[in-house]
């Protein structure tokens with residue numbers, strides 16, 4: 001049942017020209033037909049397993065969806081722009097975002113004018 005569902009429809013529903021998204025191939029193709037495995041997609045970084053129709057955030061701060069057994073991941077990290085040259089941006093892995101501090105004093109936050117998508 002699951003295998004049929006995976007092979008039948010290949011609908012690309014997200015414009016892949018958006019550079020921040022990546023499509024990963026159907027991992028089921030490498031599995032024998034009738035394999036007992038219940039998952040449809042495997043996260044390319046975490047190797048966690050997901051079913052068609054689900055969305056998750058992985059350890060690389062990407063929003064991933066399992067669509068027709070293909071994994072689609074989009075970067076959701078925004079890059080700070082327009083901050084002073086005395087400042088430095090550091091990535092906070094837990095929050096999946098950058099914070100900007102003064103180079104001289106890391107506890108002083110800097111103003112960021114805007115953020116851009118990667």
Ligand SMILES: *[C@@H]1O[C@H](CO)[C@@H](O)[C@H](O)[C@H]1NC(C)=O
Pocket residue numbers: 105106107108109
């Ligand atoms: C660093 O910045 C914090 C917050 O602005 C400020 O309270 C502190 O006095 C600064 N420390 C130094 C060494 O400048």
